[in-house]
Amino acid sequence: MDLIKNLQWRYAVKKYSDESVNEDKIDQIIEAINLSASSCGIQPYRLFVITNPEIRQRLGEGSFNAQIHASSHLLVFAGFNKITNDYITDYVEMMEQQRDMENGALNLLKDTLIDYFSTQTPEQNAIWSSKQAYIGLGTALIAAAELKVDSTPMEGFDPKLFDEVLGLSEKGLHASVILSLGYRDSDNDYLASVPKARLPINEFSTKII
Ligand SMILES: Cc1cc2nc3c(=O)[nH]c(=O)nc-3n(C[C@H](O)[C@H](O)[C@H](O)COP(=O)(O)O)c2cc1C
Structure with a gap:
């Protein structure tokens, strides 16, 4: 399967070249993320795709991750702060509408979700939303590898700064995790030639038959 080869090829890039990723590939990665599964299926996060150099410079302030500004694109996965009744409705x-159903046909689902989320605290909502955003991150890593686009998933950033610069709080969002995209600078990235370190499959997984 090509997927395994592509996953072996990918690694978390530390140093990118100046080459940009074309928008067609970026759009395919965005589409793949949008197709990710999410619990209850309600996609409780939003994606920001940032190329603006000044904004990225600001976002990277104080972070050890130069990839925040020094890469082709930066993706920000922003979880919802709260799951509101209006959003569910x-x-x-x-x-x-998308399934050609009558208005109200999914009322039971709607009421169940509204009941469930009303029992959760805003903090629980935010944690749950971030978990869903990480599923999107996983899809993005795979999609990028399939397109031979390099990437770096990152938690090493200042979420408060991201909230401030991108105005996330006003939108009811918070930065959950980020991903840079671009092309590796093989000559200057010490990790480019380092073999992947992974557990033996039998230690990692157990088949119960
Ligand atoms: C959620 C998450 C957060 C990460 N944060 C960072 C980070 O802030 N900076 C960084 O250089 N790498 C970061 N990494 C990359 C990991 O260190 C890397 O995926 C791991 O060492 C496995 O190596 P590989 O991805 O190259 O196979 C992160 C990875 C994940 C999944």
Whole structure:
């Protein structure tokens, strides 16, 4: 399977070349992320795709990750702070329309979700949303590898600074995790030629039959 080869090829790049990733590939990665599974299926995060150099310079301030500004694109996965009744209502209505169902056909789903999320604290909502955002991150890593686009997933950033620079709080969002995209600078990235370190499969996984 090519996927395994591509996953062996990918690594978390430390140093990028100046080459840009074309927008067609970026759009395919965005589409793959949008197709990710999410718990309850309500996609409780949003994606920001940033190329603006000044904004990226600001976002990288104080971080050890130069890849925040020194790469082709920066993706920010931003989880919801709260799952509101309005959001659930609108999302379920969209599902009904996309599936050619009558208005109200998914009321049971809507009411169940509204009941469930009303029992959760805002903190629980935010943690749950971030978990869903990480599933999107996983998809992005795989999609990028399939397109032979390099990437670096990162938690080494200042979420408060991201909130401030991108105005996330006003949008009811918080920065969960970020991903840079670009092309490796093989001559200057010490990790480019280092073999992958992974557990033996039998130690990592157990088949119970
Ligand atoms: C959620 C997450 C956060 C990470 N944060 C950083 C980071 O801030 N900076 C960095 O250089 N690498 C970061 N990494 C990359 C990991 O160190 C890397 O994936 C791991 O060492 C395995 O190596 P590989 O991805 O090259 O196979 C992160 C990876 C993940 C999945």
